[in-house]
Amino acid sequence: MSNEIKTNDLFTGEVKKKADALLAKYETKRASLLEILHLVQEQQGYVSVAAEEAVANYLGIAPIDVHEVVTFYTLYYRAPKAKTRFNVCRTLSCALLGARDIVGHLEQKLGVKSGAKDPAGQCSIQEVECLGACELAPMLQLNDDEFVGHLTKEKIDELIKKQ
Amino acid sequence: MEKLLSKYFIPGKTFTLAEYEQDGIAAFASIPPAASQTGRLESGGGYQAARSMFEKFPDPKLLIEEVKKSNLRGLGGAGFPPGMKWSLVPQNTGKPVYLVVNADEGEPGTFKDKYILRHNPHLLLEGMMIAAYANNVHKAYIYIRGEYTEPWQKLVRGVEEAYAKGYLGKKIFGKDFALEIVVHRGAGAYICGEETGLLESLEGKKGFPRLKPPFPAVVGLFGCPTVINNVETLSYLPFILNRGSEWFAKLGSAKNGGLRLFSVSGHVAKPGIYELPLGISLREIIYTHAGGIRGGRKLKAVVPGGLSAAIFKADEIDVGMDFDQLRAKQTMAGSAGVIVLDETTCMVKALYVTMRFYGHESCGQCSPCREGTGWVSKILKRVSEGRGRTGDVNNLLDICSFMGGTTICALADGAAMPLCSYLEKFREEFEYYIQHGKSMVDGTALETETALVH
Ligand SMILES: Cc1cc2nc3c(=O)[nH]c(=O)nc-3n(C[C@H](O)[C@H](O)[C@H](O)COP(=O)(O)O)c2cc1C
Ligand code: SF4
Ligand code: FES
Numbered sequence: 001m002s003n004e005i006k007t008n009d010l011f012t013g014e015v016k017k018k019a020d021a022l023l024a025k026y027e028t029k030r031a032s033l034l035e036i037l038h039l040v041q042e043q044q045g046y047v048s049v050a051a052e053e054a055v056a057n058y059l060g061i062a063p064i065d066v067h068e069v070v071t072f073y074t075l076y077y078r079a080p081k082a083k084t085r086f087n088v089c090r091t092l093s094c095a096l097l098g099a100r101d102i103v104g105h106l107e108q109k110l111g112v113k114s115g116a117k118d119p120a121g122q123c124s125i126q127e128v129e130c131l132g133a134c135e136l137a138p139m140l141q142l143n144d145d146e147f148v149g150h151l152t153k154e155k156i157d158e159l160i161k162k163q
Numbered sequence: 164m165e166k167l168l169s170k171y172f173i174p175g176k177t178f179t180l181a182e183y184e185q186d187g188i189a190a191f192a193s194i195p196p197a198a199s200q201t202g203r204l205e206s207g208g209g210y211q212a213a214r215s216m217f218e219k220f221p222d223p224k225l226l227i228e229e230v231k232k233s234n235l236r237g238l239g240g241a242g243f244p245p246g247m248k249w250s251l252v253p254q255n256t257g258k259p260v261y262l263v264v265n266a267d268e269g270e271p272g273t274f275k276d277k278y279i280l281r282h283n284p285h286l287l288l289e290g291m292m293i294a295a296y297a298n299n300v301h302k303a304y305i306y307i308r309g310e311y312t313e314p315w316q317k318l319v320r321g322v323e324e325a326y327a328k329g330y331l332g333k334k335i336f337g338k339d340f341a342l343e344i345v346v347h348r349g350a351g352a353y354i355c356g357e358e359t360g361l362l363e364s365l366e367g368k369k370g371f372p373r374l375k376p377p378f379p380a381v382v383g384l385f386g387c388p389t390v391i392n393n394v395e396t397l398s399y400l401p402f403i404l405n406r407g408s409e410w411f412a413k414l415g416s417a418k419n420g421g422l423r424l425f426s427v428s429g430h431v432a433k434p435g436i437y438e439l440p441l442g443i444s445l446r447e448i449i450y451t452h453a454g455g456i457r458g459g460r461k462l463k464a465v466v467p468g469g470l471s472a473a474i475f476k477a478d479e480i481d482v483g484m485d486f487d488q489l490r491a492k493q494t495m496a497g498s499a500g501v502i503v504l505d506e507t508t509c510m511v512k513a514l515y516v517t518m519r520f521y522g523h524e525s526c527g528q529c530s531p532c533r534e535g536t537g538w539v540s541k542i543l544k545r546v547s548e549g550r551g552r553t554g555d556v557n558n559l560l561d562i563c564s565f566m567g568g569t570t571i572c573a574l575a576d577g578a579a580m581p582l583c584s585y586l587e588k589f590r591e592e593f594e595y596y597i598q599h600g601k602s603m604v605d606g607t608a609l610e611t612e613t614a615l616v617h
Contacts, residue, residue: 028366028367031385059367068368093272
């Protein structure tokens with residue numbers, strides 16, 4: 001997954017087919033950029049500088065246009081991501097119900113600071129803004145997918161054990 | 164009380180197209196069984212409103228009039244009546260008209276659109292068909308926030324079902340009307356919920372809001388006239404067509420038609436979604452529906468319409484929750500995200516958490532917003548670390564006065580509203596914190612990264 005991507009290899013075979021299908025949905029090539037980047041990330045785990053260039057070539061736009069977008073949005077990883085990712089919501093509804101304690105407990109249990117991943121790339125903690133799940137406060141999103149809510153220290157311990 | 168959208172919010176269940184169609188009581192829940200036994204056409208089941216609109220409204224302008232009469236308001240936050248918005252769309256430019264659905268749901272405290280997408284995406288799709296017919300739209304986009312992985316999957320599935328059935332595509336319901344729908348994922352940015360930031364993002368760029376005018380209705384996506392509506396706004400359209408605009412208007416309060424989904428969170432016993440009439444009192448939402456304050460504690464404050472709304476003190480909750488009554492109280496109905504704060508909450512830290520959000524999410528195009536939200540967060544962080552200085556409150560009030568009103572988009576106003584209202588209504592708490600280097604509230608429910616050292 002973390003192999004260096006060759007610019008020319010990315011948009012071939014299945015990936016090219018999927019990308020072409022995405023392109024066909026939009027009025028302009030550039031409009032497909034966010035979805036193309038999601039596709040690249042699904043394939044490679046993150047969006048490397050080389051991948052940015054490949055995307056720019058594929059869409060016929062300047063690499064800087066791709067780079068600007070990759071850095072503007074929070075969901076694109078620019079380095080290989082950790083295997084298990086705890087994205088903890090820190091906005092008001094979650095904060096009111098103890099989000100800070102949840103982050104503190106995770107930091108202690110995993111030995112990783114909020115905003116970082118462990119050297120082996122096993123896990124990371126990231127504080128994020130409201131995920132649209134305040135009814136579950138305090139909550140986190142696991143691996144950019146499942147919402148886990150009503151968190152307690154015990155629940156965190158169990159969650160860590162399962163990974 | 165009758166439920167419309169939330170009737171479908173059954174835990175663990177997503178309505179398929181077939182189930183939605185068969186669900187005769189869906190839109191007709193209050194009509195006696197005798198009347199609905201006469202068959203599907205009368206029963207107003209799923210997709211009946213869209214199927215029958217071509218005959219019912221041979222001229223789409225009549226459909227727009229019907230929606231106007233319903234007093235439906237824009238439920239994404241601004242409350243602008245969709246019927247009015249649609250009449251501003253020029254139909255003679257020679258360019259296509261686009262429909263864009265705002266499913267970015269980023270306003271903190273708001274989580275309602277997720278329920279529609281997750282439990283019955285067909286409500287939205289049918290609403291989109293109606294809006295498309297009204298505005299002569301043949302291509303529509305749904306912009307869904309990137310973090311909504313599961314709702315996105317359900318939505319894509321729903322769209323596929325509708326295509327497979329021939330309800331989307333070249334001839335919807337066999338009529339001479341084409342509609343294509345594309346689902347587009349965002350990638351994490353609150354500002355892309357702002358309609359012009361959303362359009363930029365949809366065009367493959369950074370989500371930098373555009374200067375208005377021109378409004379998107381005139382110059383929107385790819386330079387073409389564009390209708391932008393929120394998920395929930397569109398999802399009420401099938402009910403309006405099935406049961407009439409007068410019925411819908413009567414459900415709510417003056418000029419504020421129908422029900423809406425209140426997202427209630429924070430220190431209540433039963434956080435969740437409550438579908439209630441516009442104009443219902445805030446007290447009733449909190450105490451009758453959301454189970455009151457958890458642990459039998461006392462109420463301290465409420466954010467009535469998403470994080471960007473001005474805050475209410477506990478004695479201000481006898482207010483009707485609609486767009487006009489809340490504006491009259493210098494706050495807003497917004498996205499109907501009700502965040503409840505109990506007596507254990509430190510307002511200094513609550514405001515810090517709030518302003519940190521805007522500091523993080525400001526796109527940085529306008530200096531009052533970029534600098535204002537940045538400074539305020541820094542000052543509040545310092546105060547909550549016990550290093551406040553005399554004059555901080557006045558400084559904050561100064562910043563507040565120049566931050567809103569002068570910027571490209573309304574994010575800055577949305578940041579100024581909580582800032583000013585917290586400072587005005589809880590000033591003594593800020594003064595105390597600055598003077599004593601600690602919170603006036605013992606055992607506060609709210610900790611921040613730096614306040615943990617106390
Ligand atoms: C900073 C900001 C963020 C917004 N976020 C959202 C959002 O997440 N979802 C939404 O529907 N509207 C959001 N809006 C409101 C939209 O700009 C727009 O008014 C709305 O999508 C129109 O749909 P409606 O008329 O059906 O409500 C936001 C506005 C601002 C200023
Ligand atoms: S007000 Fe703030 S968020 Fe809106 S355009 Fe200006 S800088 Fe960006
Ligand atoms: S505040 Fe945490 S999910 Fe909304």
